[in-house]
Amino acid sequence: SSELTQDPAVSVALGQTVRITCQGDSLRRYYASWYQQKPGQAPVVVLYINNNRPSGIPDRFSGSSSGNTASLTITGAQAEDEADYYCSSRDSSGNHVVFGGGTKLTVL
Amino acid sequence: QLQLQGSGPGRVKPSETLSLTCTVSGGSINSKDYYWGWIRQPPGKGLEWIGSIYYGGSTYYNPSLKSRVTISVDTSKEQFSLRLSSVTAADTATYYCAREHDDTSGYCWFDSWGQGTLVTVSS
Numbered sequence: 047s048s049e050l051t052q053d054p055a056v057s058v059a060l061g062q063t064v065r066i067t068c069q070g071d072s073l074r075r076y077y078a079s080w081y082q083q084k085p086g087q088a089p090v091v092v093l094y095i096n097n098n099r100p101s102g103i104p105d106r107f108s109g110s111s112s113g114n115t116a117s118l119t120i121t122g123a124q125a126e127d128e129a130d131y132y133c134s135s136r137d138s139s140g141n142h143v144v145f146g147g148g149t150k151l152t153v154l
Numbered sequence: 155q156l157q158l159q160g161s162g163p164g165r166v167k168p169s170e171t172l173s174l175t176c177t178v179s180g181g182s183i184n185s186k187d188y189y190w191g192w193i194r195q196p197p198g199k200g201l202e203w204i205g206s207i208y209y210g211g212s213t214y215y216n217p218s219l220k221s222r223v224t225i226s227v228d229t230s231k232e233q234f235s236l237r238l239s240s241v242t243a244a245d246t247a248t249y250y251c252a253r254e255h256d257d258t259s260g261y262c263w264f265d266s267w268g269q270g271t272l273v274t275v276s277s
Contacts, residue, residue: 141214143262148201
């Protein structure tokens, strides 16, 4: 079982805002990173250290953190944002890496 | 542009050892800010971190796999490798190699991934 918990599925209407959450005790100490994975492709990092976007990632992707919960927000979701999203961080000991179970985002 | 290319057998028999290699190009494996990691994904399931290695050879592993995993690095070839022993059908997965960026505050993230290698455990 994962030390990071995500909702299995979330949906959003085209152009609307959606928040994907990740919960875990380690998030009180360590910021999360977020990965987007489309079918048949390798994951791609979309946010790191909570709210930093790699070059090439649209600014509609943003992150936040409060207590034991990290959030990925997509403001104005596009059809191409439909994908699986995974959070990741250190575990509670700080000695290992863990991934959340993933959230399947559907854009309606 | 950093590229990671995984390679290895696509099929392994039960009880045998899975061996994969990741070749790094467009950058150096001898980078003090990075670890080099392996992550796997069973068909239709989520991501699982297996372990990571520093260019100097220090490693850390997923506790659930630690007894069966060895990760090594060959800096002269710009490669790092994964060995997973005593495999079963539960080890069937796509195996990704990735660059792990570690910062001084302890945060980490995987900023570059290989394309993935599907390994099936079957007799």
